[in-house]
Amino acid sequence: MRQDTRMKSDLGGSQTVVEPISSPLGALGDGISLQAVGHSYGDLRTIDSLDLQVEAHSVIGLVGPSGCGKSTLLELICGLREPTQGTIEVAGRAAAEDRLARCAFMPQRDLLLPWYSAIDNAALALRNQGMRRRPARAAAAALFDRFGLAGFEGARPAELSGGMRQRVAFLRTLIAGKPVLALDEPFAALDAITRAEMQEWLAAALRTDPRTVVLVTHDVEEALYLCDRVAVLSARPARTVAELSPPAPRAEDRDAAVTDPAFVAAREAALRALREGSR
Amino acid sequence: MRRWLLPAGLLGLLIGLWQVAASTGAIADAFSLESYLVPSPAEIASSLWENRDLLADNAWVTLREMLFGLLLALVVGIGSAILMQRWRVLRDAAYPLVVASQTIPILVIAPILVVWFGYGITPKIVIVALICFFPITVNALDGLRSVDPEAIKLMRSLDASRWQRFWWVEAPAALPSLFTGIKIAVVVAPIAAVFAEWAGSSAGLGHLIQSDGANFQVARQFATVVVLSAMALALIGLTALAERRVVTWR
Numbered sequence: 001m002r003q004d005t006r007m008k009s010d011l012g013g014s015q016t017v018v019e020p021i022s023s024p025l026g027a028l029g030d031g032i033s034l035q036a037v038g039h040s041y042g043d044l045r046t047i048d049s050l051d052l053q054v055e056a057h058s059v060i061g062l063v064g065p066s067g068c069g070k071s072t073l074l075e076l077i078c079g080l081r082e083p084t085q086g087t088i089e090v091a092g093r094a095a096a097e098d099r100l101a102r103c104a105f106m107p108q109r110d111l112l113l114p115w116y117s118a119i120d121n122a123a124l125a126l127r128n129q130g131m132r133r134r135p136a137r138a139a140a141a142a143l144f145d146r147f148g149l150a151g152f153e154g155a156r157p158a159e160l161s162g163g164m165r166q167r168v169a170f171l172r173t174l175i176a177g178k179p180v181l182a183l184d185e186p187f188a189a190l191d192a193i194t195r196a197e198m199q200e201w202l203a204a205a206l207r208t209d210p211r212t213v214v215l216v217t218h219d220v221e222e223a224l225y226l227c228d229r230v231a232v233l234s235a236r237p238a239r240t241v242a243e244l245s246p247p248a249p250r251a252e253d254r255d256a257a258v259t260d261p262a263f264v265a266a267r268e269a270a271l272r273a274l275r276e277g278s279r
Numbered sequence: 280m281r282r283w284l285l286p287a288g289l290l291g292l293l294i295g296l297w298q299v300a301a302s303t304g305a306i307a308d309a310f311s312l313e314s315y316l317v318p319s320p321a322e323i324a325s326s327l328w329e330n331r332d333l334l335a336d337n338a339w340v341t342l343r344e345m346l347f348g349l350l351l352a353l354v355v356g357i358g359s360a361i362l363m364q365r366w367r368v369l370r371d372a373a374y375p376l377v378v379a380s381q382t383i384p385i386l387v388i389a390p391i392l393v394v395w396f397g398y399g400i401t402p403k404i405v406i407v408a409l410i411c412f413f414p415i416t417v418n419a420l421d422g423l424r425s426v427d428p429e430a431i432k433l434m435r436s437l438d439a440s441r442w443q444r445f446w447w448v449e450a451p452a453a454l455p456s457l458f459t460g461i462k463i464a465v466v467v468a469p470i471a472a473v474f475a476e477w478a479g480s481s482a483g484l485g486h487l488i489q490s491d492g493a494n495f496q497v498a499r500q501f502a503t504v505v506v507l508s509a510m511a512l513a514l515i516g517l518t519a520l521a522e523r524r525v526v527t528w529r
Contacts, residue, residue, distance in 0.1 A: 080432050105436035107429045114528040115451040124447070125437040156528060176437055 030056035030091045030102075030179035030212045032077060037086035038237075039072055046072050048237040049086065054229075056091075056179075057210040059249065061223030063270065064233030065278045070216040071108070071184055073238065077214055078103040078182045091179055104176040106183045110169035112157035118168050119144065119153040125176035143171050147205070163194040170202065180212045187222065196254065199225055203250035220270045225258055226250060232270055234277035242273035294320045318498035326498040327505060333487075334506050340483040342510060344400060344475065345468040348407020352464060355408065356415030357457070364423040364449070374420075381413055385471065389478035398479050406475035411464035418460025422453030455529060458522040465518050469511045 032054040039047040046069035054060045062070050075081045077088055079099030090099045104125070112121045119140050120127075126136035137153075144150050147167050157165055166186060173181055186202075187195045199222055206213065206226075217223050223230045224246040232242040246266055251257035300306050301319035310317075318326070327334065359377075363370035385406060392402040426449050434444045476485030484507050491500045 075432070078436055080435060100436065101438070103436065105433060107433050109429065111427065111430050111433055113430075113448065113451070116447075124434075124439075127447075128434075128437050128439040128443050158528065172437070182436075 031058075032060075032091075032180065032212060032214065033089040034077075035087050035089075037073075037076065037083045037088055039069070039076060039081070039083050039085075045237040047076075047083075048239040050239060052231060052240070054212060054214065056212055058228040059206065059213040059215060059226055061227035061230040062214065062216045062233060063218060063220055063223045063230060063274065064238060065235050065274065066218065068233050068236050069238040070233060073233075074105070074182045074184050074214060074216050077180075078105045080105065102178055103180040103182050104173040104178040106169055106173040106181065106186055108185045108188060110157070110165045112165055112168060112172075114157055117154045117156060118149065118160060118164075121157065122168050122171045122175060124172055129176075140171065140175060143175065146208075147171055147201075161194075162190050163198055166190065166198055167201070170205070174205070174209065174211075178211075180214070183213065183215045185217055186215075188218070195219075195222070200254045202226060203252075203254070206250060220267055220274065221258060224263060224266050224270060225254060230270060232273040232277060235279075241277035242270070244270055244273075316495065316497050318501060322498045323501040323505065327502040330499055330502060334484075334502060337482055337484050337487045337503075338506050338510060340400075341469070341472050341476070341485065341507070344403035344472045344483065345407055345510075345514070347400070347404045348471065349411055349461075349464060349468055351404060351408035352411035352415050353461070356412050356460070357419050360416050360419035360423060360453075361445075363420055370420075377413065377416060385410055385474060389475055392475075393479040398481055402478070403472060403475040403480070403483075406478075407468050407471040410467050410471040414463035414467075415457070415460040418463075419453055419457045422456030423449050425456065426452045455522075455526050458518065458526065462515065462518050462522075465514045466511065468514070469507055473507070 032052070034050055034052040037047060037050045037052075038045070050073070052060070062073060064070050072081065076083050077090065077099065079090070079096040079101075082096055087094050088099065090102045093099065093102065112118070113124075116124075119137050120133075122143070123131075123133075123136040123140040126139055127133065131139070141153060144153055147170075149164060149167055149171070152160060152164065157168070160168065166189075170183075170186065173183070187198045190198060203226060213227075215223065215226060220230075224244070226249065227246060228249045230244045230246060231240050232244070233239065234241045244266055247260060247262035248257045257263060298320045301317050302321075304314050304317075306312075307314045307317045359373070363373060388409065389402070389406055392405055396402040396405065430448055431444060434448055439447070472483070473485035473488070476483040477489055480486045484503050488500050488503050491497075491503070
C-alpha cells in the first residue's frame with residue numbers, strides 16, 4: 001500500500017504546502033524509448049518504423065491526421081497492445097506487463113463509471129491496488145480540494161459538467177501513482193473555452209506533479225502549449241514527419257504564450273508538416 | 280395520477296359491462312349456456328370471499344413453486360451467463376444450445392419430470408426454473424457483454440485484476456439488462472407453475488382451476504384466476520421496486 005497524495009496545510013491556514021504525488025516505480029529514468037516500432041492489424045499497416053525518445057518528466061505531444069494510428073501508438077506504449085515489430089521501453093522495461101504497470105491511460109471519453117460517485121471513480125486505481133475504501137477516499141479527497149472539485153465528492157458523474165468530468169478522469173489517472181501518463185485526446189469533447197481552461201489547469205497540475213506524459217491530440221495549439229516536444233505524424237502508416245520544440249511549454253499565462261510570435265511560427269510550422277504528412 | 284386512473288377507469292367500465300351482461304343473462308343466452316356457468320363479477324367476488332381460506336392455501340403452494348423456481352433460474356442463469364462471458368469457447372458451444380432448447384415445448388417435458396420427481400414441489404420448481412432460465416441468462420449475458428471495451432482497457436491500465444474488473448465494471452453494467460430478464464421471467468413464472476400443476480399435482484391454484492372445471496365451479500375458477508393475476512402483479516411490482524433501489528444511475 002502506498003502513502004502519498006498529501007495536501008498539507010498548517011493550522012494557521014495561512015500557508016499551503018502542496019507535495020507532489022510520489023510515483024514509486026519512477027525514481028530514475030522514467031523515460032520512454034521506441035525503436036523501429038511497427039504495428040499492423042492483419043494486413044492493415046497502422047504504424048511504420050517509428051523511433052521516439054521521451055525524457056523522464058517531459059511532455060511529448062503526438063499530433064497527426066485522424067485515423068493515423070495515434071491511439072494505437074498510445075496503447076502500444078501503455079502495454080495494452082504489443083507492437084508487431086521493434087521494441088518499446090518504458091522506464092527501461094520492455095515487457096508489456098511492465099509497461100502496463102508503469103503507465104496510466106486516460107481514454108478519449110472520460111468513461112467514469114455512472115454507478116459510482118466522483119470520489120469513488122477517482123479512487124479506483126487505489127482500490128485496485130488493494131487499498132480499503134476509506135483510506136482510498138481520503139487520498140482522493142485531498143486531490144479534490146487541490147483540483148477545484150471540492151464539494152463534488154459524492155456527486156454522480158451525470159451530475160458533473162464536461163470539464164469536471166475530465167478533471168475527475170485525470171485525477172483517476174494521476175492517483176494511480178505511475179511515472180507515465182498516456183492521455184488520448186483528453187479534452188477533445190469539450191467546448192473551446194472549457195478546453196483552454198483545462199489546458200491551463202493541466203499545465204498547473206503538471207508543474208506540481210511532474211510526470212512523463214504522452215499526449216495524443218489533433219489540436220496543434222494544445223500540443224504546442226502543453227508539450228516540451230511535439231511529434232507530427234503522417235497519415236497511416238504513421239511515421240514522424242517533423243519534431244518541434246515549442247517556445248514556452250506550460251507557461252502560466254496561456255493567452256500570452258499562444259499569441260507570442262514564436263508560438264505562432266511554431267504553429268504554422270506544425271500545420272505545414274501536418275498537411276505534408278496527410279498527403 | 281393519469282397513469283393509474285385511466286387503466287383503472289377502463290377496467291371498471293369493462294367489469295361493469297360484464298356485470299350487466301352476466302346478470303341479465305345476455306352472455307349465457309348468446310352461447311346457449313346455463314346461467315350458473317357465466318358468473319357475474321359480483322358472484323366471483325363473493326366466491327373469492329367465501330373460499331378465501333382454500334384460495335390462500337393453494338396460492339401459498341403456487342407462490343412457493345414460483346419463488347423457488349425463480350430463485351433456481353436466477354442462480355443458474357446468472358451463473359451460466361458469467362461462465363459464458365468468461366470463456367468464449369463455452370459461449371460459442373453452449374449459447375446456440377440454450378436458444379435451441381427453447382423450441383422444446385414445456386408441455387412435453389412436464390409429464391416426464393413428474394415421472395422422475397413425483398407429485399411434490401420438485402417437478403414444479405424445475406419446470407418454473409426451466410422456463411425462467413432463458414430470459415434471465417440471455418439478458419444477463421447481453422448486459423455483461425454491453426461493457427465498453429475502452430472501459431476494460433482503462434481498468435487494465437489502472438491495475439484492476441479480472442475479478443475487480445468484474446465487480447466494479449461488468450457486474451454493475453449488466454444490472455439493468457438483468458432486471459429486464461427478471462421482469463420477463465416473473466411474468467411467465469405463474470404460467471409455468473400452472474402448467475406444472477396440470478401435469479400432476481394435489482394442490483395449488485392450477486390444480487384448483489383444473490378440478491373446479493370438472494365440477495363446473497366456474498365462479499371459483501374465475502376467483503382463482505384473480506388470485507393468480509394478483510400474485511403475478513405483486514411480483515412484477517416488487518421487481519420494479521427492487522430495480523429502482525438497485526439501478527440508481529438511470
